[in-house]
Amino acid sequence: MLPGEDRAARRVLLVCLAAGATTLLDQAVLNIAVPSMRHSLGAGAADVQWIVAGYSLAFGLALVPGGSLGDLHGRKWLFLVGVAVFLLAGVAAATGRGPGTLIAARLVQGAAAGVVNAQVIGTVQDVFHGSDRGRALGLYALTGGVAAALGPPLGGALVAGLGPGAGWRYCLLLSSPCAILTLVLAARWLPPPRRTARDSRLDLLGLALACGCTLTLMVPFIRTPDSGGATLLWAAGVAVLACTFVLHQRLRVRGDxxxxxxxxxxxxxxxxxxxxxxxxxxxxxxAASLLLTVFLQDGLGLSALLTAAISLPAAIAMGVSSALAWRLVRRIGPRTVTVGLALGVCATLGGAVAALLAPPGALPVLLAVTQLLSGAAGGLAVSPNQTQVLQHAPAEAAGVGGGILQMAQRIAAAVCLSAVSAVYLHSASGSSGDSGPRAAYALASCVCAGLLAAALVLARLRGAAAAPRSPRPEFPTPRSSRHDRHHDERSPQER
Structure with missing residues (x-):
């Protein structure tokens, strides 16, 4: 049963879920088609990095501006325009004849997806309240996670059925029917545009600084600098832009x-x-999803269909565990996220051990088992964490709060995709047989496990930070005037 007080609210949620599934499926389904796409287009390593990570780059750059514009001018028309541009750019990418065309189309498509998802988060925050908001955000995260997990199996089936030459193009077209359906439903069911921000003036300089800082941070990971000096220049540029952005934001607050x-x-x-x-x-x-695809196809020489079969358990497990996660949340609360992250660390390290020690015949089965565990871990961690994060975003900054969250995820995706793939390719190069790719996969998997371990530590710190502030009832009972004055001085998300 979908959350919502009436049929109109549930229809809005269906549109939001369709948008999330469409944009995240598009990114995930391409990962398994990367080897065939690279051979078909004759693309180099840098081209592949721009095609894969450029989508996340543009996605991240568009989220905060998209959220701000939605808060200021309403979300419906931005949503419709974003889905339409996403659809057209997807067709252009699928019919591209060279790496340059595909890179440009993916950048445009990523920016459109960023605008759409910023409106999705803001719309859910606008329409739903209380426990219904948490359930709606959880369903949104669940839908996107399952779509991302289903991408590799669907892509593998297309490449295997249509051949490597045409299969990757149909992978890029797979999201088009979903985009058309989303566009039609959004035009009918989304509420009329309304402004939720109090101030109608957009912080243009802040937008420029935020976009510049994000771009400066992500580009070196997508296109590796030629020297150490160039790396230092990029790092200095990030530091200068970040400091300038922080100073600018403080000055705006002081100026009311x-x-x-x-x-x-x-x-x-x-x-x-x-x-x-x-x-x-x-x-x-x-990064782990792309790593597995490259390892199985390029490292071990497995077919796209077998690669898809190995990836399928992750999608099934994530769907099941996401549906059951809320029962665990009711029992142990925020610790559900730490349980999921701990399971993810163990599953990722298990895949690394299997790659090093398992015999060739048993390796695909063992990797499918680790994928099953990884999917279950993702279902326990993703939806509850996103709900806990966004409950601290005030209504007047709902779009920006969701945009910042997704922008941060896309920055991490672009950085991790480039870094982990570089670790694997560098370690696997120059080796004969399958021992080199096995060791490289194990090393890169350990990097992914380290990221999950860092997330586990941060989740524990978040739990400690939130524990002293017990949740307040939506309609608090009157207390002393002194307490009321203290309560009013708190930040908007605590009121």
């Missing part, structure tokens, strides 16, 4: 002007720590 990032978000330790947890978990899962 609304900053790009709402002060309540920055001052909330649970929100910031939860966002860091999402970054580490999302980056690790996306």
């Amino acid at each position: 002007r609304l900053p790009l990032i709402h002060p309540a978000l920055v001052s909330s330790r649970p929100y910031m720590l939860g966002t860091a947890v999402a970054m580490a978990q999302f980056g690790s899962s996306i």
Whole structure:
């Protein structure tokens, strides 16, 4: 049963779920088609990195501006335009004849997906309240997670059935019917546009600084600098832009002007720590999915169909565990996230051990088992963590709060995709037989496990930060005037 007070609210949620599934399926389904796409287009390593990570780059850059514009001017028309551009860019990518065309189309498609998802988070925050909001956000995270897990099996089936030359193109077209359906439903069911932010002036300088800082951070991971000096220049650029952005935001607050990032978000330790947890978990899962695909097809020479079969248990397990996660949340609360992350660390390390020690005939079965455990771990961690993070976003910054969360995840995805793939390719190069790819996969898997371990530590810190602040009832009973004054001085998400 979908959450919501009436049929209209449940229809809005269906549109949001369709949008999340469409945009995340598109990214995941391409991962398994990367080897055939690279051979078909004659693309180099840098081209492949831009095609895969460029989508996340543009996605991340568009989220905060998209959330701000939605808060200021309403979400429906931004949602519709974003889905339409996403659809057209997907068709352009599928019909591209060279790496340059595909890179450009993926960048546009990623930006459109970022705008759409910023409106999705804001719309859910606008329409749903209380426990219904938590359930709606959980379903949104569940839908996106299952779509991402289903991407590799679907992509593998297309490549195996249509051949490597045409299969990767149909992988890019797979999201088109979903986008058309989402567009039609959104035009009929989304509520009319309304402004939720108090200040109608957009922080243009803040937007420029945020986009510049994000771009400067992500580009070196997508296209590795030629020298150490160039790396230092990129790092210095990130530091300067980040400091300038922080100073600019403080000056706007002192001048009684609304900053790009709402002060309540920055001052909330649970929100910031939860966002860091999402970054580490999302980056690790996306990188591990691509790593497995490249290892099985290029390293071991397995077919795309067998690769899809090995990836399928993760999708099934994630769907089941996500549906059951809320029962565990009711029993142990936020510790559900730490349980999921701990299971993910064990599963990822198990895959590394299997790659090193298992005989060739047993390795695919063992990797399928580790994928099953990884999917179950993701279902326990993703939805509860996202719900816990976004409950600290005030209504007037709902779009920006969701945009920052997803932007952080996309930054992590682009960085981790480039870093983990570089570790694998560098370690596997120059080796004969399958021992080199096995050792490289084990090493890169340990990097992914390390990211999940970092997320586990951050989740424990988030729990400690949130524990002293017991949840308040939606309609608190009157107390002394002194307490009321103290309560009013708190940040908006605590009121």
